[in-house]
Amino acid sequence: xxxxxxxxxxxxxxxxxxxxxxxxxxxxxxxxxxxxxxxxxxxxxxxxxxxxxxxxxxxxxxxxxxxxxxxxxxxxxxxxxxxxxxxxxxxxxxxxxxxxxxxxxxxxxxxxxxxxxxxxxxxxxxxxxxxxxxxxxxxxxxxxxxxxxxxxxxxxxxxxxxxxxxxxxxxxxxxxxxxxxxxxxxxxxxxxxxxxxxxxxxxxxxxxxxxxxxxxxxxxxxxxxxxxxxxxxxxxxxxxxxxxxxxxxxxxxxxxxxxxxxxxxxxxxxxxxxxxxxxxxxxxxxxxxxxxxxxxxxxxxxxxxxxxxxxxxxxxxxxxxxxxxxxxxxxxxxxxxxxxxxxxxxxxxxxxxxxxxxxxxxxxxxxxxxxxxxxxxxxxxxxxxxxxxxxxxxxxxxxxxxxxxxxxxxxxxxxxxxxxxxxxxxxxxxxxxxxxxx
Amino acid sequence: xxxxxxxxxxxxxxxxxxxxxxxxxxxxxxxxxxxxxxxxxxxxxxxxxxxxxxxxxxxxxxxxxxxxxxxxxxxxxxxxxxxxxxxxxxxxxxxxxxxxxxxxxxxxxxxxxxxxxxxxxxxxxxxxxxxxxxxxxxxxxxxxxxxxxxxxxxxxxxxxxxxxxxxxxxxxxxxxxxxxxxxxxxxxxxxxxxxxxxxxxxxxxxxxxxxxxxxxxxxxxxxxxxxxxxxxxxxxxxxxxxxxxxxxxxxxxxxxxxxxxxxxxxxxxxxxxxxxxxxxxxxxxxxxxxxxxxxxxxxxxxxxxxxxxxxxxxxxxxxxxxxxxxxxxxxxxxxxx
Numbered sequence: 001x002x003x004x005x006x007x008x009x010x011x012x013x014x015x016x017x018x019x020x021x022x023x024x025x026x027x028x029x030x031x032x033x034x035x036x037x038x039x040x041x042x043x044x045x046x047x048x049x050x051x052x053x054x055x056x057x058x059x060x061x062x063x064x065x066x067x068x069x070x071x072x073x074x075x076x077x078x079x080x081x082x083x084x085x086x087x088x089x090x091x092x093x094x095x096x097x098x099x100x101x102x103x104x105x106x107x108x109x110x111x112x113x114x115x116x117x118x119x120x121x122x123x124x125x126x127x128x129x130x131x132x133x134x135x136x137x138x139x140x141x142x143x144x145x146x147x148x149x150x151x152x153x154x155x156x157x158x159x160x161x162x163x164x165x166x167x168x169x170x171x172x173x174x175x176x177x178x179x180x181x182x183x184x185x186x187x188x189x190x191x192x193x194x195x196x197x198x199x200x201x202x203x204x205x206x207x208x209x210x211x212x213x214x215x216x217x218x219x220x221x222x223x224x225x226x227x228x229x230x231x232x233x234x235x236x237x238x239x240x241x242x243x244x245x246x247x248x249x250x251x252x253x254x255x256x257x258x259x260x261x262x263x264x265x266x267x268x269x270x271x272x273x274x275x276x277x278x279x280x281x282x283x284x285x286x287x288x289x290x291x292x293x294x295x296x297x298x299x300x301x302x303x304x305x306x307x308x309x310x311x312x313x314x315x316x317x318x319x320x321x322x323x324x325x326x327x328x329x330x331x332x333x334x335x336x337x338x339x340x341x342x343x344x345x346x347x348x349x350x351x352x353x354x355x356x357x358x359x360x361x362x363x364x365x366x367x368x369x370x371x372x373x374x375x376x377x378x379x380x381x382x383x384x385x386x387x388x389x390x391x392x393x394x395x396x397x398x399x400x401x402x403x404x405x406x407x408x409x410x411x412x413x414x415x416x417x418x419x420x421x422x423x424x425x426x427x428x429x430x431x432x433x434x435x436x437x438x
Numbered sequence: 439x440x441x442x443x444x445x446x447x448x449x450x451x452x453x454x455x456x457x458x459x460x461x462x463x464x465x466x467x468x469x470x471x472x473x474x475x476x477x478x479x480x481x482x483x484x485x486x487x488x489x490x491x492x493x494x495x496x497x498x499x500x501x502x503x504x505x506x507x508x509x510x511x512x513x514x515x516x517x518x519x520x521x522x523x524x525x526x527x528x529x530x531x532x533x534x535x536x537x538x539x540x541x542x543x544x545x546x547x548x549x550x551x552x553x554x555x556x557x558x559x560x561x562x563x564x565x566x567x568x569x570x571x572x573x574x575x576x577x578x579x580x581x582x583x584x585x586x587x588x589x590x591x592x593x594x595x596x597x598x599x600x601x602x603x604x605x606x607x608x609x610x611x612x613x614x615x616x617x618x619x620x621x622x623x624x625x626x627x628x629x630x631x632x633x634x635x636x637x638x639x640x641x642x643x644x645x646x647x648x649x650x651x652x653x654x655x656x657x658x659x660x661x662x663x664x665x666x667x668x669x670x671x672x673x674x675x676x677x678x679x680x681x682x683x684x685x686x687x688x689x690x691x692x693x694x695x696x697x698x699x700x701x702x703x704x705x706x707x708x709x710x711x712x713x714x715x716x717x718x719x720x721x722x723x724x725x726x727x728x729x730x731x732x733x734x735x736x737x738x739x740x741x742x743x744x745x746x747x748x749x750x751x752x753x754x755x756x757x758x759x760x761x762x763x764x765x766x767x768x769x770x771x772x773x774x775x
Contacts, residue, residue, distance in 0.1 A: 085736055092515050115516045256608040259631050261717060398738045405719045412632040434538040
């Protein structure tokens with residue numbers, strides 16, 4: 001009898017385990033409900049130098065939110081490398097957080113899954129209205145003609161960061177404003193084991209940001225008006241080649257950068273091994289690596305010869321940034337809206353963006369003196385006048401991978417001393433385009 | 439042609455632990471409760487394992503097979519059962535060598551075959567050599583044996599990420615030793631994680647990680663060989679090499695057959711090593727099929743095509759395993775005769 005009881009206990013336990021593995025879902029398909037009004041789960045992206053730094057920054061703010069609303073927020077900071085897959089898994093299983101960060105370039109791709117709450121007039125009204133946000137930031141929150149899939153949280157743009165001491169030692173008075181100057185100055189800086197410019201050659205996302213800007217400067221685009229890929233047009237080939245040539249032909253990027261994909265170029269910059277990096281809101285990372293404010297200068301990213309940063313061919317940055325999205329099947333829609341209202345409120349916008357060195361996408365917060373420094377002024381001006389959003393098409397994330405990987409392979413060729421020719425660049429881009437179209 | 443009648447009931451085996459017969463046939467006569475429990479118990483005990491097997495293996499496998507016949511992309515991931523039916527389109531895409539997807543899959547498959555052959559061969563060779571060497575008692579044998587098992591005991595992630603640091607071009611230990619200390623390979627540091635060398639870097643890590651398992655298994659098999667065989671052989675004048683060839687290798691034969699099969703399956707499917715070493719997209723020379731399928735599914739978000747590739751891989755592995763078992767079973771029967 002005892003044996004039977006033991007056996008049935010085992011069976012019951014395994015059935016329970018099975019039931020909990022399958023069940024416990026909160027998928028209710030509709031526009032969210034409020035069955036758990038006292039709690040929220042929030043996936044924040046890794047913005048600071050590391051995950052504990054983010055936890056330390058966000059914890060007091062979440063506490064503040066709890067004191068005001070009585071809603072407890074469970075925080076998880078997700079590293080960039082995992083974020084997209086985590087979101088996809090959450091979408092497929094319906095077991096996601098209530099509120100989450102997404103990279104703004106993924107907006108249209110994730111919008112296509114239908115898992116994110118659309119920000120229609122009613123939802124925007126709940127957080128103070130759409131007009132509070134900068135227009136270009138809203139433009140990178142979903143496909144044109146649709147309600148945005150997310151709300152802008154932190155805005156960023158690329159800038160040229162340069163090491164003042166290395167410039168002085170090499171007798172260079174000011175940072176390059178055009179690519180021709182970049183190459184001339186770069187050759188003076190690249191000697192004695194030191195290099196002019198850093199790159200994250202093995203990081204497809206970073207590659208795509210640079211390729212996108214070069215493509216604009218060549219008057220090209222990676223998608224046509226109908227949303228079809230046009231990766232291997234002569235202008236795009238020339239654009240990608242110009243970027244990779246900074247290592248292959250001009251030799252102002254160290255070959256070792258071809259294997260960088262964990263922000264090693266920032267470390268090299270802080271250690272005085274490279275004199276310049278093209279980066280978005282890098283100040284807090286430099287400080288974490290031991291640099292002091294004033295050790296580095298900030299200038300706009302170079303443009304083609306004779307030009308000054310502006311719209312059209314003189315675009316010199318993508319509209320970078322983080323958006324805040326709500327999972328459609330949240331158990332606490334009201335709470336999620338309150339949380340988004342809190343995070344995009346003037347007060348939090350000033351505080352969080354100042355901490356992360358980003359620019360508030362909320363107009364009222366931008367005028368705060370915290371964003372009047374040299375760094376912020378360059379980033380803000382770039383965002384306002386010469387940044388363009390990456391293509392807001394559903395295939396955006398595939399595009400990042402396909403073209404970003406092609407550039408990675410070209411950097412590998414350049415590093416290994418293999419020739420990087422118009423032909424070899426075209427072959428890689430054609431292959432990337434065929435992968436997208438299949 | 440007549441239909442074969444169902445097997446007579448007398449051929450059914452008698453239930454264990456009791457006399458078959460009257461109790462079974464006697465209509466309306468209930469079995470004693472104790473016996474019923476005894477019959478039910480094994481099944482009850484098996485049930486949890488069966489249920490978990492169903493949940494952990496069979497259900498996902500069936501889901502994967504269904505997905506391989508659908509157009510599953512980000513548009514349908516939220517409600518994947520509603521993805522449009524694709525028939526054999528995904529399979530055609532995967533095997534069409536005139537299109538980039540099929541061509542890349544074939545390249546990756548061939549790379550994986552070459553990699554598996556080399557890795558399994560080296561793991562087996564090093565593991566067996568070490569096991570034979572460690573048969574003789576000597577000072578420090580226990581310590582050495584423990585040391586050999588370190589790669590097997592370490593968490594894969596930690597070990598492989600350490601290797602990735604060591605293979606870094608500018609700051610890695612490998613180049614420091616090869617170029618700076620030994621003065622080999624010229625003045626310029628070599629790239630190990632980019633280009634063609636990445637294959638050799640991956641192979642090194644795979645063998646480092648895999649051979650201790652071979653060592654462990656072969657050691658266990660060696661310990662089962664009676665000492666008398668060697669003593670008799672020595673008396674007959676057989677040297678060390680002859681003893682290894684005539685006694686050791688044949689005696690560990692059956693274990694080796696299983697060992698090679700397991701190493702083959704593990705290596706062919708290995709995902710962790712290339713993923714930690716190279717990230718989401720491996721260099722072409724080290725683009726193993728597991729990473730390749732991952733990229734098709736999770737990076738380019740074509741889950742249907744990725745599933746089709748997985749099913750093809752599963753079929754290939756099943757075929758190879760079945761063929762291997764048939765051949766080795768035949769050999770075992772020959773040995774028995």
